Amino acid sequence: MNRLKGFTLIESVIVIVIMGIAMLTITSFLVPQITRSADPHYQTRAAALGQSAMSMILARGFDQQSDFIGGAIRCSSSDIGSTNCTGTTGSSIPLGPDSGETIATYNDVDDYIGCWEPNGTNSCQDLNLLVGDSATTYHNVRLDVEVVYQDAPSLKQITMTVSASNQQPLTFVALRGNY
Numbered sequence: 001m002n003r004l005k006g007f008t009l010i011e012s013v014i015v016i017v018i019m020g021i022a023m024l025t026i027t028s029f030l031v032p033q034i035t036r037s038a039d040p041h042y043q044t045r046a047a048a049l050g051q052s053a054m055s056m057i058l059a060r061g062f063d064q065q066s067d068f069i070g071g072a073i074r075c076s077s078s079d080i081g082s083t084n085c086t087g088t089t090g091s092s093i094p095l096g097p098d099s100g101e102t103i104a105t106y107n108d109v110d111d112y113i114g115c116w117e118p119n120g121t122n123s124c125q126d127l128n129l130l131v132g133d134s135a136t137t138y139h140n141v142r143l144d145v146e147v148v149y150q151d152a153p154s155l156k157q158i159t160m161t162v163s164a165s166n167q168q169p170l171t172f173v174a175l176r177g178n179y
């Protein structure tokens with residue numbers, strides 16, 4: 001007796017249906033992972049940018065009225081020749097960049113107040129200039145910097161929020177002392 005070997009049409013259809021269900025199950029688990037695959041990249045770059053920018057800000061002086069030539073006179077102190085710190089009682093100068101200052105001439109922590117985006121979009125300052133990059137590698141990133149007195153006139157609190165694409169914003173907080 002000569003029997004034919006092979007699959008019947010019904011067996012083939014059952015295998016195709018089972019394979020279709022298996023592929024549907026596998027792709028329903030993988031597709032959400034693909035959309036989140038860039039998350040670590042954005043989070044790492046946002047953290048690096050935040051740390052770099054915060055270090056740059058903290059490297060500046062406490063206040064515009066500080067003595068930048070190495071003297072010992074601090075603003076709003078009892079030192080002879082001391083002037084009031086900006087943004088404090090008795091000062092007519094508010095916190096923020098001083099008139100005519102550019103990023104290259106920022107010399108105190110409150111000069112960085114405001115928002116920063118690539119190419120200065122949305123009424124923000126240019127993030128490219130802040131990071132020293134003519135064509136930013138930080139697309140879809142925004143820095144928001146706020147400086148307030150924590151203990152006037154001794155401490156300023158710098159709060160920086162880094163928002164990258166649709167990621168959870170990262171917040172950096174630092175204190176700069178008047179010393």
